[in-house]
Amino acid sequence: MLLSRVAEHLYWAARYLERAESTARVIGEHTHLLVDLPVSVPLTWEPLLAVTGSRVLFADRYPTADERSIITFLLADRENPSSVVSSIVAARENMRTTREVVPREAWQALNDLYLYATSHHTEAVDRRSRGRFLEKVIASCQRFTGILSSAMSRDEAYQMLRLGRHVERADMTSRVLDVRAVALLAQIDEHDDGSPVHDEVQWTSVLRSLSGLQAYHRRRRGPVTGHPTVTFLLRDPDFPGSIAHCLAGVEAVAAGLPRSQGVDMAARSAVRTLVTVANGPLASLHQGLDDIQVAIAGVHDEVRATYFAPPPGEVTVIDVRDGAGDGIGPGAEARNE
Amino acid sequence: MSLADHAATRSQGAAPAPWDELLHADGRPRKAAAPLVDHLRSLGVSELAARQDAADLDMLAMGVTFTVYSNGRGIDRAWPFDVIPRIIDATEWRRIESGLTQRLRALNEFIDDLYNEQQVIADGVFPPDLLADATNFRPECVGVRPRYGIWAHISGSDLVRDGDGTVYVLEDNLRVPSGVSYLLENRLVSKRAFADLFAHQSIQPVDDYPDQLFRLLASLAPDEVLDPTVVVLTPGVYNSAYFEHSFLAHRMGVPLVEGRDLFVGADDVVYMRTVGGPQQVDVIYRRVDDMFLDPDELRPDSALGVRGLMRAWRAGTVAIANAPGAGVADDKVVYAWVPDLIRYYLDEEPVLPNVPTYRCLYDDERAHVLDHLRELVIKPANESGGYGLVVGDRATDDDLAGVARAIEADPRRWVAQPILALSTAPTLCEEGVEARHVDLRPFVLTGRTSYVTRGGLTRVALRKGSLVVNSSQGGGSKDTWVVEC
Numbered sequence: 001m002l003l004s005r006v007a008e009h010l011y012w013a014a015r016y017l018e019r020a021e022s023t024a025r026v027i028g029e030h031t032h033l034l035v036d037l038p039v040s041v042p043l044t045w046e047p048l049l050a051v052t053g054s055r056v057l058f059a060d061r062y063p064t065a066d067e068r069s070i071i072t073f074l075l076a077d078r079e080n081p082s083s084v085v086s087s088i089v090a091a092r093e094n095m096r097t098t099r100e101v102v103p104r105e106a107w108q109a110l111n112d113l114y115l116y117a118t119s120h121h122t123e124a125v126d127r128r129s130r131g132r133f134l135e136k137v138i139a140s141c142q143r144f145t146g147i148l149s150s151a152m153s154r155d156e157a158y159q160m161l162r163l164g165r166h167v168e169r170a171d172m173t174s175r176v177l178d179v180r181a182v183a184l185l186a187q188i189d190e191h192d193d194g195s196p197v198h199d200e201v202q203w204t205s206v207l208r209s210l211s212g213l214q215a216y217h218r219r220r221r222g223p224v225t226g227h228p229t230v231t232f233l234l235r236d237p238d239f240p241g242s243i244a245h246c247l248a249g250v251e252a253v254a255a256g257l258p259r260s261q262g263v264d265m266a267a268r269s270a271v272r273t274l275v276t277v278a279n280g281p282l283a284s285l286h287q288g289l290d291d292i293q294v295a296i297a298g299v300h301d302e303v304r305a306t307y308f309a310p311p312p313g314e315v316t317v318i319d320v321r322d323g324a325g326d327g328i329g330p331g332a333e334a335r336n337e
Numbered sequence: 338m339s340l341a342d343h344a345a346t347r348s349q350g351a352a353p354a355p356w357d358e359l360l361h362a363d364g365r366p367r368k369a370a371a372p373l374v375d376h377l378r379s380l381g382v383s384e385l386a387a388r389q390d391a392a393d394l395d396m397l398a399m400g401v402t403f404t405v406y407s408n409g410r411g412i413d414r415a416w417p418f419d420v421i422p423r424i425i426d427a428t429e430w431r432r433i434e435s436g437l438t439q440r441l442r443a444l445n446e447f448i449d450d451l452y453n454e455q456q457v458i459a460d461g462v463f464p465p466d467l468l469a470d471a472t473n474f475r476p477e478c479v480g481v482r483p484r485y486g487i488w489a490h491i492s493g494s495d496l497v498r499d500g501d502g503t504v505y506v507l508e509d510n511l512r513v514p515s516g517v518s519y520l521l522e523n524r525l526v527s528k529r530a531f532a533d534l535f536a537h538q539s540i541q542p543v544d545d546y547p548d549q550l551f552r553l554l555a556s557l558a559p560d561e562v563l564d565p566t567v568v569v570l571t572p573g574v575y576n577s578a579y580f581e582h583s584f585l586a587h588r589m590g591v592p593l594v595e596g597r598d599l600f601v602g603a604d605d606v607v608y609m610r611t612v613g614g615p616q617q618v619d620v621i622y623r624r625v626d627d628m629f630l631d632p633d634e635l636r637p638d639s640a641l642g643v644r645g646l647m648r649a650w651r652a653g654t655v656a657i658a659n660a661p662g663a664g665v666a667d668d669k670v671v672y673a674w675v676p677d678l679i680r681y682y683l684d685e686e687p688v689l690p691n692v693p694t695y696r697c698l699y700d701d702e703r704a705h706v707l708d709h710l711r712e713l714v715i716k717p718a719n720e721s722g723g724y725g726l727v728v729g730d731r732a733t734d735d736d737l738a739g740v741a742r743a744i745e746a747d748p749r750r751w752v753a754q755p756i757l758a759l760s761t762a763p764t765l766c767e768e769g770v771e772a773r774h775v776d777l778r779p780f781v782l783t784g785r786t787s788y789v790t791r792g793g794l795t796r797v798a799l800r801k802g803s804l805v806v807n808s809s810q811g812g813g814s815k816d817t818w819v820v821e822c
Contacts, residue, residue, distance in 0.1 A: 001611035003598050097574045099400075100587030111400045156612055258613040307612045 002156035006098045008308040010157055013094035014164030017110070020087035020117075021141035022172040022210075026051055027074060027084075028134040029209035031127060036201055045070040050179040052082050068125060075133075076121035084137060088117045101157040106147040113140035159253045163303060166253070170246035170296050173210055173233055178289040180206045181230055185282055203229050215239040227282060234278045243292065247271050250299055259306055266302040270295035356502050356760040357772060358423050369426040369820040372538055376531070377421065382769050388530045389420040389765050395526045401519070402580050416519055417813035420530050423762045423775060423795040427541065427821045430792070433496070433504060436688030437779060438787040439679060441492055444509065444666045445783055446682040448488040451665060452478050462681045463674055467698075470749055471665050473512075475627060477634050477647055478662035484557055487783055488663040491550070491622075493517070496777045496793070497692075500758035505692045507754075507776065509675070511659060511667035513624050517546060517780045518581035519814055520794040521588075527816035539821040541791040546780070547588035550622075553784045554589075557656035558619040565619035568594045568609065572625050572641045582624050594618075596625070601645030605652040620656045621646075627661050669718040669752045670696055693755060697748040706753040707744065710737045713753040715744070728804055730756060759804055762815065764797055774798045776806050777817065792817035 030048055037043055045067050049055040054073070057080060062069040077083045081090070092114045099107050117137060124133040145165075152158050184202055203224045207213040216224065216232050219239075236242040250267040254260035273295040277288030354362060359370040366374035377385060393415065401416040425433075450457050451474070457463045468474060493514030495507040524543050528535055551567065558565035571582035573595050586593035598609050599618065608615035623630065629639040631646040649655050665671070673694040679687045695702040695713070706713060710729050717725040727740050744751045761772035779793030795815040796806035806812040 001613045001616045003592055003594060004610045004612055005595065005598050006592070007612050096400075097583075099583045100593050104399075104587070107400060108398055112398060115397065160612075 002101070002160065004308055006101060007156070007160045008304075009094040009098045010101070010160040011164040011303065011308075013091045013098065014161040015168040016087045016091035016094065017141055017144060018165045018168040019082065019172070020084050020091065021138055022169070023052060023074060023082070023084050023087065024134045024137045024141075025211060026176065026209045027071065028131065028138075029205055031130060032208070033201070033205045036205075047179050047183065048074055051175050053175065054080060054082055067127075071125055071130070075124045085117050085121050088114055088137075098157075102161075103147055103151040105151060106144055109140065109144045109147055113137065113144070116140065154256070156257060159257055160307075163250060163253050166246040166249040167296060167300055167303070169241060170243045170250075171293065173241055173243050173246070174289050174292050174296065176206065176210055177230065177233055178286065178293075180209075181226070181233075182286045182289070185226060185285065199226070200224050207233075210241045212239055212241050215241075230282065230285065231278060234274060243274055243296075244271065247274065247299075257307075262302045262306050263299065266295075266299040270299055355500055355758040355772070355774070356498050358425075358498070358760055358762040358775065360763070367424070367426070369822045370424040371822075373422065373424060373531075373534060373818075376534055377763075377770075382765075385420065385765055385770070392418055392420045392526045392530050395529060396522070399522065399525075400580075401522045403577055416522070417799065418523060418526060419764045419773075419797055419799070419813050419815045420527070421763055421765055421770070422527055422531070422816040422818045423777075425777075425792060425817065425819050427819050429504075430541075430819045432688060433779070434789045436506075437494055437781050437789050438783075439683065439685060439688055440494065440506065440509070440675065441489065441781045441783045441787065443679040443682045444492075444511065444675065445487050445489055447678050448511075448660075448663055448666050449482070449486040450682075452481060452488075452662060457678070457681060460681070462677055467670065470698075471668055471671070473627070473662070473664035473668055475662035475665070478660070481651055481660070481662075483660045484656065485785055488660040489666065490553060490557070490658040490660075490783055492659075492667075492781045492783070493778045493793075494781065496689075496779065497757055498760035500760075504689060505757070506675075506689050507692055508669060508672060509667045510778075512664040513578075513626060513659070514778070514780065515578040515581050515624075516778055516794040516796075517790065518584040520780070520790060520792075520817070521546060521584075523794070523814055523816040541819040541821070543791050546790055547585060549782055549788045550585065551589040551591070553782045553788070554620045554622055554656075554658060556784050557658060559653055559656060562619050566609075566617060567591045567620040567622065568599075568618055570594055570596070570599070570621050570623040570625055572596075572629070576624070578624065585622070596639075596641045596643050599643045599646075601643060601649045605645070605649045605654050607643065607646065607649050607655045618655060620658065622658050627664060630657075630661060669694070669716055670698070670749065673752070692757065695753045697744050697751040697753065703744065703748055706751075707741055710741065710753075712756060714756055715740050715751060715753045718750050718752055726805070728756060731804075762795070762797065764799070764813075764815075766799070766801070771801070773801070774804050774806065775815065792819045 026048060030045070034043055044065070046055075046065055048070060049058050049065070052074060058065070058070070058073050061077070061079065062073060073080055073083065075084045078086055078089070080086055092110055095102065095107060095110055120133060123129040148158065148161060184199070184206070200223050203226060204213060207216050207224065207229060210233065212233065215236070215238070216229065219232060219236065220228060232239065233242055235244045237244055237248070239245055247267050247270050251264060254264040254267065257263070270292070273291050277285070277292055280288055359374055360366055396418055397415045402414055403416055447457060451468065458465045458468065489511040491514065493510045493516060495510070496504055497507045498504050521544055534540070554567045555565050567589070568591055569582055569586040569589070571579060571593055573579065576582070583593055592609065594609055599607055600610070601607050607618040607621070609618050625641050628636045629641045631642045631644065632639045633644050634647045635642070647661065650657050650661065672691065673696055676687045676691055679685060695706045697703040697706055706715070713729045715727045715729065727736055729737065732740070759774040759776065762775045763770045764773040766773070775795050775797045777793045777795050780790045782788040795817045797813050797815055798804055798806045798811070799813045800811050803811065
C-alpha cells in the first residue's frame with residue numbers, strides 16, 4: 001500500500017511537470033502568434049503573466065514588462081515558483097524522494113530534463129533559439145509521461161501521478177480560457193462590427209497553446225470561432241486537454257483508489273459546475289470559470305485531506321530548511337492572485 | 338604518461354613501495370589482472386579518457402549522487418568514479434570471504450552475549466570496565482534476544498593491504514554501513530566501459546545483493562509471517578546516503594519510509610500511514626542511527642525516529658536490522674579484542690588479521706602512542722567517515738600537539754595504529770595513469786546463513802599521495818572484479 005507521504009510527492013511531481021510542459025506550450029504559442037499577426041494589432045506579453053497567475057511577483061522583480069523580462073521570468077527565474085525551470089526542479093525534487101516507486105528510466109528522463117533545462121535556459125530568451133529549447137522541454141515531458149504509460153504498473157503510485165496531471169491540466173485549461181477567451185470575447189463586444197479581422201488567428205492560437213487545434217478540426221469543420229472553441233475546451237469528452245476529460249480522468253482514478261468517495265464527489269460536483277457554465281451565456285464566462293477553478297481546487301483539497309494528511313491528532317514534522325527543497329507544493333494555491 | 342611508465346614512477350617514490358593491486362613491482366601485470374592490463378595498454382590513455390568521460394556521463398544520467406555539506410547546505414554531487422577496475426584473484430577472495438564470515442559470526446555472538454549472560458566478561462576475556470565505558474552500549478537492549486541471536490545483520494568491514502601483500506581488517510562497521518549501492522552502480526557503468534572484457538573473462542557478478550538482502554530481512558519477520566511487510570527507514574532526503582536508501586528500497590521493491598510515516602499503536606505494533614489507512618510493518622531495515630530511533634527512549638529531540646519503536650521491538654512485534662545496540666561491537670577499542678573473541682566464541686584462529694592497535698586507555702600503550710605520534714595513525718574511537726583522523730607523518734607539529742592534548746584529556750576516545758603502506762591501484766588522473774591508494778569495503782549479510790558481496794566497494798584516494806578514501810573527503814571509487822584465473 002502506497003505511503004501517504006509518497007503519494008503526496010508523486011501528485012506534486014506530476015503537477016509540476018505538467019505545469020512545466022503547459023507553460024512551455026503557452027510561451028511557444030504566444031511567440032508564434034506575435035510573428036503571425038501584423039504589427040498594427042496590439043499584442044503584449046502580459047497575458048502570459050495572467051495565465052500563470054504571477055503578475056504581482058513579476059512586477060516586484062522587473063521594472064518593465066518587455067519580452068525579455070517576461071520570458072526570463074516565466075522560463076528561467078528560480079525565484080518564480082511557477083517558471084518552467086522552477087517547475088522542473090520542483091518535479092525532480094519531489095520525484096527524488098519517491099524514486100523507488102517509479103521506473104528507473106522515468107527518473108532518468110526527468111533527470112536529463114533537469115540537467116538540460118538548468119544549463120540551457122538562457123538560450124530560450126533569444127527568440128531564434130527559443131523554439132528549440134521549448135520543443136526539447138515539451139518532448140522531454142512527453143518522454144517521461146510515455147515511459148510511465150508504457151512501463152509503470154497501474155498501481156496506486158501511478159494513479160497518484162495521473163491524479164496530479166489531470167488536476168493540473170484542468171486548472172491550466174481554465175486559466176488559458178479565463179485570460180485569452182474572456183479577453184477575445186470582450187473585444188467583439190467593444191467593436192460590435194462583426195468579428196475582428198484577426199479573430200480566427202487568435203482563437204486558433206488559444207487552441208494551439210493547449211495543443212487542441214488538430215483535435216478541434218477533427219471534431220468540427222469550418223473556421224475556428226469563439227463559441228465552439230470555448231465549448232470544445234470545456235466539455236469535449238475525448239480531447240485530453242478539455243476540463244470535462246480531466247474531471248472524468250479524476251473520477252476514473254478515484255474508482256481504483258481506496259477511500260475515494262470524497263474525491264469522487266468533489267469531481268462530480270465540479271462536472272455539474274462545468275455543465276452549468278457551458279450551458280450559460282458567454283457573457284458570464286469569466287464568472288463561470290472562477291466557479292470552475294474553485295471546483296477544481298475543491299478536488300485538490302479533497303485529495304489532500306483523504307490521502308496526504310496524517311490521521312487527526314498526529315502532528316507531522318515537516319522539514320522547513322528549504323521550502324522548495326522540501327518539494328511539496330504550495331504550487332497552485334500560490335498562483336492564485 | 339602510459340601504463341608502462343606507471344611502475345617506474347612508483348619505484349621512484351618514498352622508500353618501501355606500496356603493493357600495487359594490478360602490477361608487480363617490475364610493471365608486469367599480476368596474473369588475474371593480465372587481460373585487463375593488456376587491454377588498457379592497447380587502448381592507450383586518450384581512449385581510456387574517453388571511456389572515463391562516458392562513464393561520468395552515465396553516473397550523472399543515472400542520478401548516482403551523494404550529498405556533501407558546505408555552509409549548512411547539502412549539495413548533491415555526482416559519484417566520483419575511476420574507470421580502471423581493481424582486480425582480486427578469486428582464490429584470494431575465497432579466503433577473505435571466509436575470514437569475514439568468521440569475524441561476523443564471532444562479533445554477533447559477542448553482542449548477544451553482552452546484552453544477555455555476559456559470559457565473555459565472567460570468563461575474563463573482555464574487561465568489564467570497557468563495557469561500562471562503551472558509548473554504543475544501550476542499556477535499553479539488555480535482555481533482548483533477536484532471532485538467530487543476530488544483531489549486526491548488515492555490516493561493512495574495511496580492508497587494507499600493506500606493502501608485503503597482507504590483507505588486514507582495518508575496522509568493522511556494524512551500525513549503518515553505506516556504499517553497497519555504489520558498488521552495484523559502479524558495475525553497471527564499468528560493464529559499459531569494458532563490455533568486451535566481461536564477455537571474455539570470468540568476472541563474478543555482484544547484482545544479487547538486493548535479493549540476498551531482501552531474503553535476509555524477510556527471514557527476520559516475527560511469527561514467521563508468510564509475506565512480511567519490509568521497509569527501509571531513512572533519515573530523509575538530506576542524508577548523505579539517501580541515494581542508497583532509495584536505491585535499495587527500489588531494488589527490493591519495498592517502501593522507503595521516514596520516521597513520520599510510521600507510528601506505534603497502543604497494541605505495540607508498528608504501522609505505516611498509507612493511502613489505504615494504517616498498515617502493519619514487520620521488518621525495518623533502518624538507516625537511522627541508534628540514538629535517533631525513538632524519542633521516547635533515546636534522543637528526545639529526534640525528529641527522525643518513531644515514538645514507541647523500542648517498546649514495539651522489545652515486544653517482538655517488529656524486527657529491526659541492524660538491531661539497536663549492535664554498534665557496541667564496532668567501537669575502535671573493542672576492535673582490538675576481535676581476534677580474541679574469534680578464538681573464544683568459535684574456537685578457531687582468525688583467518689584475517691587485525692591491524693596492531695594501541696589503546697590509549699592503557700597507560701603503557703598510551704605512553705607508546707604519545708612517544709611515537711609521527712609513526713602512527715591516530716583515530717577517534719567512535720567517529721565514522723574518516724573524521725578526526727590524523728596521519729602522523731603528514732600532520733603539522735601543531736596538529737600533533739593538539740592530538741596529544743586530546744588523548745591526555747580523554748584517553749578512551751583514542752586508538753592508534755601503525756601507518757600502513759596502503760596498497761595502490763592504477764588510476765586515471767589528469768596527468769595520465771598514476772598509482773593511488775585504495776581500500777576495500779565488502780558487505781556481509783548475517784542471518785541463519787551468511788553472504789558476502791563478491792569483491793566490495795573499492796575506494797580510492799584521488800589526491801596524489803593521500804590516504805583518505807572517504808567520498809566526503811576527496812575520495813572516489815572503482816569497480817572491483819573478482820576474477821577466476
